[in-house]
Amino acid sequence: MPGDMPRHADLMERARRVIPGGMYGHQSTARLPASFPQFFSRAEGARMWDADGREFIDYMCGYGPNLFGYGFAKVEAAVDAQRALGDSMTGPGPVMVELAEAMVATVAHADWAMFCKNGTDATSMALLVARAHRGRRKIVLARDTYHGAAAWSTPRPGGVLPEDRAHLIYCRYNDPQSLEDAVREAGDDLAGICVTPFRHETFRHQHLPELEFARLARELCDRHDALLILDEVRAGFRLARDCSWHDLGVEPDLSCWGKAIANGHPLSALLGSERAREAAQKPYLTGSFWFSAVPMAAAVATLKEIRESDYLERTIRTGTALRDGLQQQAASHGFSLRQTGPVQMPQILFEEDDDFRLGYAWVEGALKRGIYLHPFHNMFICAALTEADVRETLEKTDLAFADLRRDAPGLQGPPPQIAATVAAMAGDRR
Amino acid sequence: MPGDMPRHADLMERARRVIPGGMYGHQSTARLPASFPQFFSRAEGARMWDADGREFIDYMCGYGPNLFGYGFAKVEAAVDAQRALGDSMTGPGPVMVELAEAMVATVAHADWAMFCKNGTDATSMALLVARAHRGRRKIVLARDTYHGAAAWSTPRPGGVLPEDRAHLIYCRYNDPQSLEDAVREAGDDLAGICVTPFRHETFRHQHLPELEFARLARELCDRHDALLILDEVRAGFRLARDCSWHDLGVEPDLSCWGKAIANGHPLSALLGSERAREAAQKPYLTGSFWFSAVPMAAAVATLKEIRESDYLERTIRTGTALRDGLQQQAASHGFSLRQTGPVQMPQILFEEDDDFRLGYAWVEGALKRGIYLHPFHNMFICAALTEADVRETLEKTDLAFADLRRDAPGLQGPPPQIAATVAAMAGDRR
Known part of the structure; x- marks a missing residue:
């Protein structure tokens, strides 16, 4: 100074x-x-x-993004190497394939990966994919949960229209009865259930997931041919070297990642199971910098450290x-x-x-x-x-x-x- | 190889x-x-x-992002310098203020700047700000224009609900009568008019803006206290060292930028006039990497080159x-x-x-x-x-x-x- x-x-x-x-x-x-x-x-x-x-x-x-420390040498070395080659080009680098393979190898439920920039991109994409899956509309989520800052999710009302949330049905986190009620309300129009792996809201105490709640979410999605979406944007790789619910034995169809996956470099991702692959090809989703190679190289190095350290x-x-x-x-x-x-x-x-x-x-x-x-x-x-x-x-x-x-x-x-x-x-x- | x-x-x-x-x-x-x-x-x-x-x-x-050449030395030097200090920290770097000042100094209509990652972030934010401005709902846009890949704008139907576009009214680009009709249809519920600076759609011939169309868009927004949004994501700084309509004498209230503003580094922006400042504070809009310092340092160097070369x-x-x-x-x-x-x-x-x-x-x-x-x-x-x-x-x-x-x-x-x-x-x- x-x-x-x-x-x-x-x-x-x-x-x-x-x-x-x-x-x-x-x-x-x-x-x-x-x-x-x-x-x-x-x-x-x-x-x-x-x-x-x-x-x-x-x-x-x-x-959230800083997982291994600001300026973590192994990740920054991968960034240096990719920067010398190219970043935002007219197509992705080979590193995109390498990263998708690494994600699929790391996260048990995942058979494929799509990359984006914001956590909000990943959660918004998950909703579109869930709706495209069987052409249904209703998404069940937990009340007062933060899933991003798009019109359908942002916590303040400014500029938001009722239509932005027309087909969202809210339940209480960790409350099986409330989840069942919400799914019943959706009737034959249930596209998916979207939840965070644990409850981590501002101004409130946090709550780990109840096994019964997690299992019921999975069971209801199976019963109704809907997709279970786990929003791992904030918690991903902080609790496990896999989805945060892996140790509970509950696997989602779609999982949303961001924050820490490239140790501070801008990248988010939607991962999915085979079951959701066809639906993932229906919406047109993209962004100017979604295919940039440098943050992907950072993520490959981050995943390696996640697995090996x-x-x-x-x-x-x-x-x-x-x-x-x-x-x-x-x-x-x-x-x-x-x-x-x-x-x-x-x-x-x-x-x-x-x-x-x-x-x-x-x-x-x-x-x-x-x-x-x-x-x-x-x-x-x-x-x-x-x-x-x-x-x-x-x-x-x-x-x-x-x-x-x-x-x-x-x-x-x-x-x-x-x-x-x-x-x-x-x-x-x- | x-x-x-x-x-x-x-x-x-x-x-x-x-x-x-x-x-x-x-x-x-x-x-x-x-x-x-x-x-x-x-x-x-x-x-x-x-x-x-x-x-x-x-x-x-x-x-679009590559404006001065891939790996352009002056921008990459600014990136090197900022990387040595910090990127995605617990708050933005001083460079955010420097960049906002540079944007405001470069773009005539702009009195303030907000930064984001995708072009879609900037256009989606513009819609929320326009709706927050007077609490109205209708946005007039040109049919078949690409404004991003969110549910309200993405060109394919997969996963999109009718409600995502409930309050969008379409006109024909460069057709004053069609624009007037769309504004009439909005009645006293017009929040804004959102257009690209020229017509640049895939598979179609491009069209430069007709002066009468541009002036009418401005005039209708003034008459109805709505906001004129210029989507410069693709064209920004490719046609002018200011908004693309500056030389036509037509200034928007909000302008959306992305692609080239950091010569390939991931950054987009919403710029606005004094008139829209209060509305810009109403929605809650954010992203994990929106405040990262490195792309902002790249943008400061890019803007300098835009002004000086x-x-x-x-x-x-x-x-x-x-x-x-x-x-x-x-x-x-x-x-x-x-x-x-x-x-x-x-x-x-x-x-x-x-x-x-x-x-x-x-x-x-x-x-x-x-x-x-x-x-x-x-x-x-x-x-x-x-x-x-x-x-x-x-x-x-x-x-x-x-x-x-x-x-x-x-x-x-x-x-x-x-x-x-x-x-x-x-x-x-x-």
């Missing part, structure tokens, strides 16, 4: 002039504590630096150390955390903090000491995070808890930037 | 197993002559090499040399070409070739001599194409015309892979 120039504040001011609201989308800090930086100048391994040069251990991993065991180990450490630490300061979901994708909320005042104050205390935690979104543990990083994190969070113990009595809640959300939830953080 | 292995045929066979149909989307060669390669191993400047090592002068430019004049010069040369050459062989659209985005069809048998045979003759032309899609001239490349092209196309003169009497048409399209058009190539 040159001299004392408050570069970050200047950037925010400039951004307000040329970007609506100063920023938009999931990386907007509008609903985060005011001290959270909007712009980052650098990232490496498990760390990042904001535009004023402040260093953070990053527990967001770019909201102990990244999964390591992220579970560091994630467990973080969870256990925080739980004890919170108790020692008189607080109670509810940490939910897989340890490598933790959601960390305070018990008895329905208006998030404790959570917001605590992450601010951690942030000012160089630990970037999120107050309402699940986090991610990357394989570059070391046990020493976790120890450093816990040293800093201990200080943040001490601050919180001192400041809690004076806190007014909810934080104004999330007051409307908190009011709408009315304490329901199930 | 190692030894005599027919690598390309092997790739095609492997692809058929792990990719539905062997390939999909706009870069699928399923409707091209059988000799056209599906996979490319390398690209540089204005040339590319297929998986068997055959070299081509490429007139498709990756279907004579790329536009050069592509017009080489495009003119190609058009003039082909026209004379065709005549000398007893054929008549109809070459339409801007010379730097040429559509080259044969007169009296409604079933495309002449066009298909001619591009095959050129392809086997190392010239990659397209039989039904508009092409692109990149700034790396030299006058020597055009001379080399014309030498080869002359031989292709000679072959065609010899073979034409025996040709049966239409080519089987486009027979259905040709039948559906019934000779209408307007």
Whole structure:
């Protein structure tokens, strides 16, 4: 950072002039504590630096893409090699075939692969393929689940028409009766059931899938000749070296992938079983950069590391150390955390903090000491995070808890930037 | 290429197993002559090499992204510099602000910018913003115009529901009466008019915009407080260093960009005027890789080259040399070409070739001599194409015309892979 120039504040001011609201989308800090930086100048391994040069251990991993660490050498070497050949050409590179084969070899249910750019591309494509399968219309999904930001899925109403969701039927995640009811409502018009492998919504506790729910989803799709779609965009390869439900013995017909599959390079994918192959050829789906070779080369290298390294065991180990450490630490300061979901994708909320005042104050205390935690979104543990990083994190969070113990009595809640959300939830953080 | 292995045929066979149909989307060669390669191993400047090592002068430019040449040094240097810092981080880099400022400084109507990945993202976002503007539903567009591959726009019916297009009203491009009628049909529910800057559809002659049509679109949007959306995804910065209608004196409220704005790196954008800023903040729109810093750094370097180099004049010069040369050459062989659209985005069809048998045979003759032309899609001239490349092209196309003169009497048409399209058009190539 040159001299004392408050570069970050200047950037925010400039951004307000040329970007609506100063920023938009999931990386907007509008609903985060005011001290959270909007712009980052650098990232490496498990760390990042904001535009004023402040260093953070990053527990967001770019909201998911960073699986092995920012700038992970083996993936970047594959990128270098492919860049020297070509990227966005008049057709795909041979690497597209290599990647499709690697995906099919890695994910048990998959017999084929199609690549795209956004997670939303993959989930939207899955809906079209499911509808093309038997020419039916109804898709059953879990209420309040994030499946992307297209008109059919985006969580805010601005610009969305009722017709965009005309044939979506909502059930409750992990509730077999509710799923059966939704399928009954679809009648003979059921195209598919689309669910995330576990429940990972903002502002809410996470929930692992109930075996009965997962099996019932599969059974209902079989019974009605509909397609089971697993939306792995956020969780893919974070829980398993296969679909997240593989160990449950439940295989989907279609699975949607994105985020981490190329360790930060822009790529998403729809994988499918033989049963869905014909339907996958019916819709016309494409994008200017869907066939670019460089992100595919990054994905081939990422998949190789997924198969050959102990990244999964390591992220579970560091994630467990973080969870256990925080739980004890919170108790020692008189607080109670509810940490939910897989340890490598933790959601960390305070018990008895329905208006998030404790959570917001605590992450601010951690942030000012160089630990970037999120107050309402699940986090991610990357394989570059070391046990020493976790120890450093816990040293800093201990200080943040001490601050919180001192400041809690004076806190007014909810934080104004999330007051409307908190009011709408009315304490329901199930 | 190692030894005599027919690598390309092997790739095609492997692809058929792990990719539905062997390939999909706009870069699928399923409707091209059988000799056209599906996979490319390398690209540089204005040339590319297929998986068997055959070299081509490429007139498709990756279907648009390649503006200055594959691997253009100044853009790649910016990519190198940003990659050393960070790409897909937990927030955007400062380069996002720099790029938004550069876009606003370059495009006259734009007061703000939002970035995304696919052209489809930008056009879909434009529809949501237009609908959010006054809470209205109807969008007027030109029939048979390609605006992307989402359910509301994709040209094939597979998986698409009538509701996906419930509030779209179609007019005829360049037909003022038809535009007025469509706006009248929208009544007090008109959200916007969405058009391409010129008519560039596959299998059809291209048409430059009529001034009366463009002015009327602007006037109708003003009269009804609706938003005029210019879809520049394919044509952006190919015709002007601003919106393509700038020289007509017609400015949109929203413009959609993609393809060439980062010279092949994955980025698209929605630009807007002050009038649309508030509406742009209403929908929730985002994507995992929309805020990645590397493609933005590429776009900043691309915009600099757009403003500071004579790329536009050069592509017009080489495009003119190609058009003039082909026209004379065709005549000398007893054929008549109809070459339409801007010379730097040429559509080259044969007169009296409604079933495309002449066009298909001619591009095959050129392809086997190392010239990659397209039989039904508009092409692109990149700034790396030299006058020597055009001379080399014309030498080869002359031989292709000679072959065609010899073979034409025996040709049966239409080519089987486009027979259905040709039948559906019934000779209408307007």
